[in-house]
Amino acid sequence: xxxxKTCFLFFICFSSYSQTYSRGDSLRGKLNNSRNxxxxxxxxxxxxxxxxxxxxxxxxxxxxxxxxxxxxxxVDLQKPLVVDSxxxxxxxxxxxxxxxxxxxxxxxxxxxxxxxxxxxxxSGIPRKAKMAPWDGGFIWAKDKQxxxxxxxxxxxxxxxxxxxxxxxxxxxPDNGMNISITANxxxxxxxxxxxxxxxxxxxxxxxxxxxxTNPINSYDVTLYLGNYVIVKDSFEGKNGKLKMEYVVxxxxxxxxxxxxxxxxxxxxKSFEYWFGPYPFYADGFRLVESNFLGMEHQSxxxxxxxxxxxxxxxxxxxxxxGMLWDFIIIHECGHEWFGNNITTKDIADMWxxxxxxxxxxxxxxxxxxxxxxxxxxxRGLRKSISNDGPIxxxxxxxxxxxxxxxxxxxxxxxxxxxxxxxxxxxxxxLLGLNKDFxxxxxxxxxxxxxxxxxxxxxxxxxxDQYLRSSKIPKLEYTIKKKQxxxxxxxxxxxxxxxxxxxINKGSELWIEPTTVEKKLKQNSKINTVDVDPNFYxxxx
Numbered sequence: 001x002x003x004x005k006t007c008f009l010f011f012i013c014f015s016s017y018s019q020t021y022s023r024g025d026s027l028r029g030k031l032n033n034s035r036n037x038x039x040x041x042x043x044x045x046x047x048x049x050x051x052x053x054x055x056x057x058x059x060x061x062x063x064x065x066x067x068x069x070x071x072x073x074x075v076d077l078q079k080p081l082v083v084d085s086x087x088x089x090x091x092x093x094x095x096x097x098x099x100x101x102x103x104x105x106x107x108x109x110x111x112x113x114x115x116x117x118x119x120x121x122x123s124g125i126p127r128k129a130k131m132a133p134w135d136g137g138f139i140w141a142k143d144k145q146x147x148x149x150x151x152x153x154x155x156x157x158x159x160x161x162x163x164x165x166x167x168x169x170x171x172x173p174d175n176g177m178n179i180s181i182t183a184n185x186x187x188x189x190x191x192x193x194x195x196x197x198x199x200x201x202x203x204x205x206x207x208x209x210x211x212x213t214n215p216i217n218s219y220d221v222t223l224y225l226g227n228y229v230i231v232k233d234s235f236e237g238k239n240g241k242l243k244m245e246y247v248v249x250x251x252x253x254x255x256x257x258x259x260x261x262x263x264x265x266x267x268x269k270s271f272e273y274w275f276g277p278y279p280f281y282a283d284g285f286r287l288v289e290s291n292f293l294g295m296e297h298q299s300x301x302x303x304x305x306x307x308x309x310x311x312x313x314x315x316x317x318x319x320x321x322g323m324l325w326d327f328i329i330i331h332e333c334g335h336e337w338f339g340n341n342i343t344t345k346d347i348a349d350m351w352x353x354x355x356x357x358x359x360x361x362x363x364x365x366x367x368x369x370x371x372x373x374x375x376x377x378x379r380g381l382r383k384s385i386s387n388d389g390p391i392x393x394x395x396x397x398x399x400x401x402x403x404x405x406x407x408x409x410x411x412x413x414x415x416x417x418x419x420x421x422x423x424x425x426x427x428x429x430l431l432g433l434n435k436d437f438x439x440x441x442x443x444x445x446x447x448x449x450x451x452x453x454x455x456x457x458x459x460x461x462x463x464d465q466y467l468r469s470s471k472i473p474k475l476e477y478t479i480k481k482k483q484x485x486x487x488x489x490x491x492x493x494x495x496x497x498x499x500x501x502x503i504n505k506g507s508e509l510w511i512e513p514t515t516v517e518k519k520l521k522q523n524s525k526i527n528t529v530d531v532d533p534n535f536y537x538x539x540x
Contacts, residue, residue: 021397024099028076028158029346029398031168034103037070040166041115043177047163048205049225051148051184054140056081057123060164063173064116071109073118075102076160076167081124083164088118100160120164127161129153132292133302137161141291143226143249148187150225153295153302156347156400159218170345170441172215176283181223182207188228190247192221192300193283212299213282215439217343220298224288231256235268235285238277242268243284252289252307259307260287263329270367271337271360274427276434279341287329294328296335296357303328317380321365321373334360342437342447348393349444350400351467355391355409362410375534378414381407382536387470392444402470411536412466418534419462419498420455429454461495466536474538475499475513475531484520484529488513490538500532508532 026032040062047058062075077083078100086093086104093104102120110116127137129152136154143149152162160167178196181189185206189198193212200206226249233244244264246256264287272278278285283299290302293312305312305328315322338360339353359378366374385408393401402408417426429451437446444467452459465473473495477486484503488495496514503509504527511520531539 019399025397025399027099027101028167030396031170032074034072034074035166035168037068038064038066038073040064040171040173042175043165043173045163045177046180048182049150051150055125056162058163059119059121061117061119062165066110066112066114069109069111071105071107073104073106075120075164076100076158077102077122077164078127078158078161081122081126084121084123086118086120102164122164133295139291144251147227148225149291151291151302152222153292155219155295159221165218167218169217169343169347172217172343172441174215176212176214176216177221178209178211179221180207180209183225187225190224190228190288190300192216192298214280216298217340220296220340222297222300224290229253233261235265237268238272239281242278242281245284245286247286247288249289255307260329263326266368267330267333267364270364271334273367274363274430275337276431279336279438294332296332296339298336298340301332303332316384317377318383319376319380321369321377324369325364330361330364331357337434341434341439343441345441345443346395347398347400348395351391351405351409352442352444352447354405355413358406358410359413362414378410379533382411387472389470391467408466414534415536416451416459416462418500418532419457425455461492462497465492465495472536472538477529477540479526479529481525482522484526485517486511486513487517488515491515499535499537502530504528
């Protein structure tokens with residue numbers, strides 16, 4: 001989630017259109033010859049936090065398998081952090097540093113279908129977040145009792161802001177990872193997955209080791225340090241009993257049961273219905289109080305909404321419906337299905353994460369308050385759409401598209417649901433996406449083609465219009481006594497999409513406009529034409 005920002009409720013995203021890209025962008029965003037021949041199997045990350053110096057040091061052992069022959073090996077780590085050494089087969093390798101890419105030549109050359117490992121040692125003072133989570137990094141904060149409270153958030157910016165790895169969204173560690181955090185023993189360290197052990201050290205530090213058994217996208221890997229307490233819970237779900245924890249600052253312990261649990265339990269019930277089982281039963285579910293607004297850290301979701309309903313106490317939709325539930329719980333946890341279970345290979349396609357997760361808010365509302373309320377909510381989000389550029393960004397340069405991927409993405413999905421005109425089938429498509437693409441990385445084409453194939457409707461013109469253009473199609477029509485004359489304008493030349501209308505306040509009927517004028521004759525004079533408001537279009 002790169003949440004939204006204006007004086008109230010709009011999303012922020014770093015747009016990718018009309019930009020010039022550097023070699024550094026390509027080194028980060030492209031699977032070049034130093035990255036495309038090996039696949040990450042497992043990470044074993046050790047990091048030590050010095051909260052007085054605000055510095056970190058550590059090592060990451062990268063276990064990988066080869067998918068073709070190769071020798072040049074790139075790892076990413078962002079300034080001002082530095083790689084201290086690169087160890088391969090107990091030998092220290094010479095490192096080439098260019099932008100935030102650190103490259104070595106492995107000797108001997110590795111051939112296809114081998115397994116091996118490299119250990120990268122690193123240190124330094126990590127980037128400080130300027131305005132987390134929008135402009136991320138480490139957040140060195142204090143809680144209400146003036147005690148240290150340290151978090152990290154960095155979607156878009158990338159995990160390489162605090163640890164060395166193959167920082168490309170397409171390559172998740174197939175077998176998960178371990179994270180060992182050594183920090184001041186007065187602070188409780190929280191991370192993703194299951195806590196394996198906590199060990200007290202002689203220098204007034206403690207090492208906490210967590211194990212993640214599922215693949216995880218790198219921007220979800222996190223740590224939290226604070227005066228935390230853990231409130232345990234469970235959920236009887238589709239895959240059995242899910243272990244749950246609400247991790248909050250000690251003075252907020254009583255709020256976990258009364259303010260976090262109700263919406264979280266309802267969320268899990270709703271999303272398991274709409275999308276299928278929670279994807280990470282083996283790693284558990286954890287909601288962690290954070291010193292920034294929120295982030296979908298897999299199995300350790302960041303929660304910073306300060307125990308309020310709505311989005312920071314406000315209703316994004318302007319309908320009142322958004323004040324009935326805690327936005328951060330619903331939105332960030334929705335990413336466990338879209339974003340964490342299904343992850344796009346390139347962040348240019350992040351609409352798959354954000355559009356579906358924003359629509360999950362409406363589906364949650366539908367589960368609890370009904371379909372009419374859900375439709376009203378998603379229509380209310382349209383006021384935040386700017387149509388400032390395409391939703392899909394530029395590929396291989398680590399750049400997202402327009403921030404409209406959230407609200408416009410959700411309204412596109414809502415429109416597609418209307419065209420399918422079969423809620424049971426629409427539900428099956430949502431379930432199928434998570435089943436067939438779960439724990440995989442995908443492209444927008446994968447998702448687009450799947451929806452078209454399963455619905456047996458060619459949605460390519462719709463996807464091209466809403467994802468690759470900033471124009472919103474307009475239904476232009478005129479009434480000529482008993483005849484309705486209509487066509488699509490302000491759209492791509494090949495755009496076509498059926499739409500539901502009501503003539504003279506009577507029964508609903510479907511028309512199938514194209515960019516070529518069509519005519520519909522009625523038996524009596526046409527006085528009024530009303531277009532179903534659930535279609536995200538413009539009209540006369």
